[in-house]
Structures are given as C-alpha cells and as structure tokens.
Amino acid sequence: MIRNNVEPIYPVCVQPAFIIGTNNKDKTYNFAPASWVSGTEKEEGKYMLVISMTGTSRTKENMMRDGRLSVNLVSRDMLTLMDYLGSKHGEDGPKDDIYYGVGRGKNIDVPTLDASPWVYECEVDKTVNNGVSTTFFCDIRNIQKDINLGGEDQFDVDLTVLDPVIYSGRYHSLGEMLGEVGDFLPDADIIRDAKKEKQNHEEEAQVIAELQRKREIMYILYVWGIIILLSGMALAESTMIPTILGVVMLVVAWVYSFISGANECPYCGTRFEKSGHGTFCKSCGKRLEL
Ligand SMILES: Cc1cc2nc3c(=O)[nH]c(=O)nc-3n(C[C@H](O)[C@H](O)[C@H](O)COP(=O)(O)O)c2cc1C
Known part of the structure; x- marks a missing residue:
C-alpha cells in the first residue's frame, strides 16, 4: 500500500449522520444535522453519547441552555430533510419550508423526528470547551427504535435494513453485512501461521549465514596453509620455517573446523554432505543452502 500525506483539514473520515432536536427558548423546536457523534461509558453498563458542536448555532445554544436533546439517526430516506436542516440556521x-413530522420524547421532553428509525433521548451531563467547539457528554434516557428493525437488543440490528447515512464530507450508504464479531478470527490464525513461517525462514537464513561465515574462515585458513606450505617446500633447502608455518596453519584450519562446527549441521550437529541437488544434513535431512 502506498499512502499519500494529506493535510489534516478534516476529522474522522467515516462519520455517522444524526439530526439533533432541541427546544428553543420560546418552546418551539429546532433540528440540525450533526455527525461528530460518538459514544462512551460513564460507569459499567451506563453509556453516553458524545456530541461536538462547533462555532455558534441554535442547536449548541439550546443544548447549553436547556440541557435536553434528541439525537435522531439519519437513514437514506431522510437525506433531503438533513440537507435542508443543515442549510438553515435556527437563528x-x-x-x-418543508413538511416533516415531529413528535416528543417518551422520557425527556424533546422534539423527535417521526422519520428517524432510531432516536436517542438525552440529557447533557457535562460539557468540555475546546477552542471554538463544545463537546457535550449526554446521558441516554431512552432509545426509540423502529419496530420493523426487529432484534432483541441494540447489537441485534440489521444495519442494511436500518440503512444509515454515512458521512465523509459526502453522503454514503452502507454496503453489505460482513459478519458477526469473531467471524474473522480464523483468518487471524492463518495470518499468525504465515507470520510464524516468515519468522522461521528469517531464523533459518541467520543460521545459514553464520555457517557460511565459519566455512569461509575455515577455507581461508586452509588455502593460506597450503600456499605457505608449498612455498616452504620450494625454499626447503635454505629454511624450514615456511614449511612449519604452513603445517601449523593447516592444523589450525582443521582444529578450527571442529571447534567452530563449520562442517556440522547447525540443527543437529552431525556432518552434512553436499550432493548434486544441494547440501543436506544426512541425519536430520535439513537443507543447508551452502
Ligand atoms: C452532514 C452534516 C453534519 C454536520 N455535523 C455537525 C457537527 O457534528 N457539529 C456541528 O457543530 N455542526 C455540524 N453541522 C453543521 C450544522 O448542522 C449547521 O451549522 C446547521 O445549520 C446548524 O443549525 P442551527 O443553527 O439551527 O443549530 C453539520 C452539517 C451537516 C450538513
């Protein structure tokens, strides 16, 4: 994979799409899209929505003042509504200008969108100001879920039926259902095995490289031993020193080959043998790439 470096001018590239419903000061309602929505856990089993609002907007003002909101999930058939609500300011x-059905929350007195298949009724618990944005941590007081979605719990939802809009700066829809959590773990086993195999190959390459180094040293000692011995024999009449040196060198090469294991299989320690098909250990059958 080759990745380009792009300027960080946009946050999360895959965002959910919601429309926030709030109460205006004069008891009328206001709706506006928000995609900087995520979740967190306040205490075990108690979940919250985390919503970030930037700049100034009626929604932000209402959330700060009233502390109540509905968070309406946007499905594909609500795109016109979302576009419209995002193009206007409550102010x-x-x-x-267009018609859309509005109801009220069951547990919290907030405006909700009839068209949304999944609606959270929330109360602001905490706000965090950061530069031009305010992030709202909201307690979820109720979830309204379209009965046609089926399923017993929140995890048991067929998102292809829910058909949520996914926002990236543009509107997208979901593709297909890919599987359950855990369905892909067997693939992880295959990847793990492949990783182990790669590690084994790397370790083997290291072992062979070490053996090759030992054998090079051994050959250098032998070759120099023979050269010195031959020149010693040529000079034998005047001096015996090169002959003795050559013999010593050959003995050193021979001893080195034993001590270093240059002629032994690095895996089982027995002598290996070269054949027309390569070098194999006679005993353990390992291929030694020499
Ligand atoms: C798809 C989409 C997502 C948006 N998400 C956010 C958001 O997460 N936070 C935010 O502050 N504004 C967001 N906006 C911008 C507000 O919805 C927009 O400014 C709106 O006009 C505010 O209306 P209001 O003044 O009635 O609240 C989004 C707009 C669109 C179209």
Whole structure:
C-alpha cells in the first residue's frame, strides 16, 4: 500500500449522520444535522453519547441552555430533510419550508423526528470547551427504535435494513453485512501461521549465514596453509620455517573446523554432505543452502 500525506483539514473520515432536536427558548423546536457523534461509558453498563458542536448555532445554544436533546439517526430516506436542516440556521427563523413530522420524547421532553428509525433521548451531563467547539457528554434516557428493525437488543440490528447515512464530507450508504464479531478470527490464525513461517525462514537464513561465515574462515585458513606450505617446500633447502608455518596453519584450519562446527549441521550437529541437488544434513535431512 502506498499512502499519500494529506493535510489534516478534516476529522474522522467515516462519520455517522444524526439530526439533533432541541427546544428553543420560546418552546418551539429546532433540528440540525450533526455527525461528530460518538459514544462512551460513564460507569459499567451506563453509556453516553458524545456530541461536538462547533462555532455558534441554535442547536449548541439550546443544548447549553436547556440541557435536553434528541439525537435522531439519519437513514437514506431522510437525506433531503438533513440537507435542508443543515442549510438553515435556527437563528434565521423556523425551519418549516418543508413538511416533516415531529413528535416528543417518551422520557425527556424533546422534539423527535417521526422519520428517524432510531432516536436517542438525552440529557447533557457535562460539557468540555475546546477552542471554538463544545463537546457535550449526554446521558441516554431512552432509545426509540423502529419496530420493523426487529432484534432483541441494540447489537441485534440489521444495519442494511436500518440503512444509515454515512458521512465523509459526502453522503454514503452502507454496503453489505460482513459478519458477526469473531467471524474473522480464523483468518487471524492463518495470518499468525504465515507470520510464524516468515519468522522461521528469517531464523533459518541467520543460521545459514553464520555457517557460511565459519566455512569461509575455515577455507581461508586452509588455502593460506597450503600456499605457505608449498612455498616452504620450494625454499626447503635454505629454511624450514615456511614449511612449519604452513603445517601449523593447516592444523589450525582443521582444529578450527571442529571447534567452530563449520562442517556440522547447525540443527543437529552431525556432518552434512553436499550432493548434486544441494547440501543436506544426512541425519536430520535439513537443507543447508551452502
Ligand atoms: C452532514 C452534516 C453534519 C454536520 N455535523 C455537525 C457537527 O457534528 N457539529 C456541528 O457543530 N455542526 C455540524 N453541522 C453543521 C450544522 O448542522 C449547521 O451549522 C446547521 O445549520 C446548524 O443549525 P442551527 O443553527 O439551527 O443549530 C453539520 C452539517 C451537516 C450538513
């Protein structure tokens, strides 16, 4: 894979799409899209929504003042509504150029969108200001879920039926259901095995490289021993020193070959043998790439 470096001018590239419903000061309602929405766990089993609002907006103002909101998941059939609600500011008057059904929360008195198949009713627990943004940590007081989605719990939802909009700066829809959690672990085993095999190859290469180094040293000692011995024999009439040196060198080469294991299989320690098909250990059958 070759990745380009791009300027970090946009946050998460895969975002969910929601429309936040809030109460205006005059008891009317306001809706606006938000995609900087994620979750966290407050205490065991108690989950929260985390929503980040930037700059100034009616939604942000209402959330700070009233502390109540609905978070309406946007499905594909709500795209026109989301586009419309995002193109207008609550400050400029009611967003009522198009019709959309509005209900009220069951546990929290907030406006909800009839078109949404999944609605959270929330209360702001905590806010964190960071530069131009305020991040809201919201307790979930109720979830309204379309009965047609089926499933017993929140994890048991067929997202292809829910058909949520995925936002990346553009609108996308979901592809297919890929599987359950754990379905892909057998593939991890294959990858793990391949990794182990690669490690084994690397270790083997190291062992062979070490054996080759020992054999090079051994050959150098033998070759120099023979050269010195031959020149000693040529000079035998005047001096015996080169002859003695040559013999000593050959003995050193021979001893070195035993001590270093240059002629032994690095795996089982027995002598290996070269044949037309390569070098194999007679005893353990390992191929030694010499
Ligand atoms: C797809 C989409 C996602 C958005 N997500 C966010 C968001 O997460 N946070 C935010 O502050 N504004 C977000 N906006 C911008 C507000 O929805 C927009 O400014 C809106 O007009 C605010 O309306 P209001 O003043 O009535 O609250 C988003 C807009 C769109 C179209």
